[in-house]
Amino acid sequence: xxxxxxxxxxxxxxxxxxxxxxxxxxxxxxxxxxxxxxxxxxxxxxxxxxxxxxxxxxxxxxxxxxxxxxxxxxxxxxxxxxxxxxxxxxxxxxxxxxxxxxxxxxxxxxxxxxxxxxxxxxxxxxxxxxxxxxxxxxxxxxxxxxxxxxxxxxxxxxxxxxxxxxxxxxxxxxxxxxxxxxxxxxxxxxxxxxxxxxxxxxxxxxxxxxxxxxxxxxxxxxxxxxxxxxxxxxxxxxxxxxxxxxxxxxx
Ligand code: NAD
Numbered sequence: 001x002x003x004x005x006x007x008x009x010x011x012x013x014x015x016x017x018x019x020x021x022x023x024x025x026x027x028x029x030x031x032x033x034x035x036x037x038x039x040x041x042x043x044x045x046x047x048x049x050x051x052x053x054x055x056x057x058x059x060x061x062x063x064x065x066x067x068x069x070x071x072x073x074x075x076x077x078x079x080x081x082x083x084x085x086x087x088x089x090x091x092x093x094x095x096x097x098x099x100x101x102x103x104x105x106x107x108x109x110x111x112x113x114x115x116x117x118x119x120x121x122x123x124x125x126x127x128x129x130x131x132x133x134x135x136x137x138x139x140x141x142x143x144x145x146x147x148x149x150x151x152x153x154x155x156x157x158x159x160x161x162x163x164x165x166x167x168x169x170x171x172x173x174x175x176x177x178x179x180x181x182x183x184x185x186x187x188x189x190x191x192x193x194x195x196x197x198x199x200x201x202x203x204x205x206x207x208x209x210x211x212x213x214x215x216x217x218x219x220x221x222x223x224x225x226x227x228x229x230x231x232x233x234x235x236x237x238x239x240x241x242x243x244x245x246x247x248x249x250x251x
Pocket of ligand 1: 012013014017034035039062064090091093094114142143144186187189191192193194
């Protein structure tokens with residue numbers, strides 16, 4: 001397969017990010033994979049799998065909520081692989097699961113720090129690099145169904161995923177003249193360790209009941225959408241947060 005560029009996927013050690021990284025490698029990208037140090041064993045295993053597919057890869061441990069770490073991560077991708085063409089700001093955390101009146105400011109700051117500030121930092125440093133390269137690019141973020149319709153027990157998480165939508169629209173406006181598209185995916189319930197952390201009555205079972213297909217999604221379903229958004233074929237799509245939720249919610 002011919003060289004298509006370099007993709008960076010955050011939060012790639014497990015779940016949706018892992019699936020996206022493998023799919024982009026199949027699509028012909030060289031792939032830098034990121035996660036936090038506590039998940040570095042899974043990250044190394046993923047990098048080995050990508051290498052076996054015949055793609056160049058490297059794994060980079062960083063906390064996306066920390067500006068210097070995100071800056072260094074993008075510099076690493078460019079130094080090791082020559083460019084950055086696709087940024088997938090996938091890393092996210094669920095945070096406290098309970099009534100708003102019990103959410104502490106520390107919990108709020110932690111969730112917004114990873115999901116909103118982390119996505120902002122990934123967009124910022126990827127955008128700077130892509131503008132410098134001068135040949136366009138693709139920036140893709142992770143929103144959620146609850147970034148389109150708030151969910152009562154997930155106050156901070158819902159707010160953070162709404163933030164990703166606003167950021168995606170604003171970034172699309174700013175980066176459009178540089179031929180950089182900016183979009184996000186808004187999954188419904190997808191079978192990953194994140195969903196497994198919820199009580200089934202709030203997670204799997206509730207999600208199946210909501211979908212007219214009576215199904216929850218797989219990480220590969222999100223990877224298929226990201227594969228398209230990362231491709232040349234998506235060049236006229238920007239500023240969108242695309243629902244992928246088995247029909248659980250209609251925009
Ligand atoms: P997951 O918890 O299985 O995986 C998330 C990964 O992000 C983990 O490997 C984790 O270590 C990593 N991560 C957490 N904080 C990080 C940080 N500060 N820096 C770098 N990496 C960090 O979650 P998932 O289900 O695969 O979700 C991936 C993305 O999709 C998240 O943004 C999530 O909010 C979003 N999403 C998931 C679902 C779902 O049903 N699973 C639904 C809607 C949106």
